[in-house]
Amino acid sequence: MAGSVWWVILTITWFLAAVPKWGSEAIEKKALLFHTCAWGLPGCLTVALMALNKIEGDGVSGVCFVGLYDVTALRWFLLAPLCLNVAVGVALLLTGIVALNRVRMEIPLEKENQDKLVKFMIRIGVFSVLYLVPLLTVISCYLYEHSYRSVWETTWVQERCRDYHIPCPFQFLQKVFIPLDIFHILLCYSLNSKLIIIIFFSHQYAIPYNDKVKTCF
Numbered sequence: 001m002a003g004s005v006w007w008v009i010l011t012i013t014w015f016l017a018a019v020p021k022w023g024s025e026a027i028e029k030k031a032l033l034f035h036t037c038a039w040g041l042p043g044c045l046t047v048a049l050m051a052l053n054k055i056e057g058d059g060v061s062g063v064c065f066v067g068l069y070d071v072t073a074l075r076w077f078l079l080a081p082l083c084l085n086v087a088v089g090v091a092l093l094l095t096g097i098v099a100l101n102r103v104r105m106e107i108p109l110e111k112e113n114q115d116k117l118v119k120f121m122i123r124i125g126v127f128s129v130l131y132l133v134p135l136l137t138v139i140s141c142y143l144y145e146h147s148y149r150s151v152w153e154t155t156w157v158q159e160r161c162r163d164y165h166i167p168c169p170f171q172f173l174q175k176v177f178i179p180l181d182i183f184h185i186l187l188c189y190s191l192n193s194k195l196i197i198i199i200f201f202s203h204q205y206a207i208p209y210n211d212k213v214k215t216c217f
Contacts, residue, residue, distance in 0.1 A: 001042040001078075004085040007131055009034045011092035014124065018096035049077055067142070071149050079142050086135065093128055097121055 013034075016022040049055050054073040055064050067074025104117050 001045060001081060002038060004082055004089075004135065005038045005041055008085050008089045008092075009038055011089040011096070011128075014096045015092040018099045045077060045081065049073070067146075069149075071146055074142060074146050074149075079139065079146060082135070082139050082142075086132070086139070089128075090132070093124070097125065 013027050016027055017024075049066055052073075054066055054070060054077065056066065056068040056070065057064055058068055067078050100117065100121055104114060
């Protein structure tokens with residue numbers, strides 16, 4: 001996440017240098033603000049994830065991450081910030097390229113300066129493409145996982161239940177209700193027919209408790 005925020009800050013400095021024509025000294029004065037945003041925003045997201053207990057462990061790689069099983073956390077803490085960073089960065093990048101190209105077309109420059117400007121624009125474009133292609137690939141993987149996570153989990157449960165030849169919810173019901181069967185067995189053992197008759201007639205003839213027990217057992 002911090003890497004994508006740094007890329008947005010790079011496009012912001014590119015925009016400030018291309019459109020309002022900020023100098024390097026003016027941009028350097030904002031370095032503290034840029035560092036605060038680059039590390040502060042991901043830090044706030046990390047604290048929020050820890051407070052909400054949304055950090056999960058990957059059973060394959062053993063790495064702690066977010067959104068491995070919780071689709072909501074994947075959507076709001078990973079996909080939304082990454083997509084927002086990509087959208088803002090691409091918009092600022094294209095705006096800066098258009099502004100520099102307009103300067104190159106409208107203002108007469110020497111051939112050497114024009115070549116330097118074109119090379120600089122090409123370098124920025126190549127760097128952005130090399131950064132965006134892997135990032136968009138990762139985002140597409142997250143989107144694919146976000147779309148099919150529920151289907152994968154449902155299919156896995158159905159297949160495992162079919163392998164064990166029992167309905168999986170029944171396993172959890174057994175875990176809850178089978179301990180109660182001990183109470184049911186003891187109750188049925190105690191409430192035999194003789195004891196029921198004695199309890200019933202004891203209210204009619206006031207038979208003492210000790211006599212009831214002797215008669216039953």
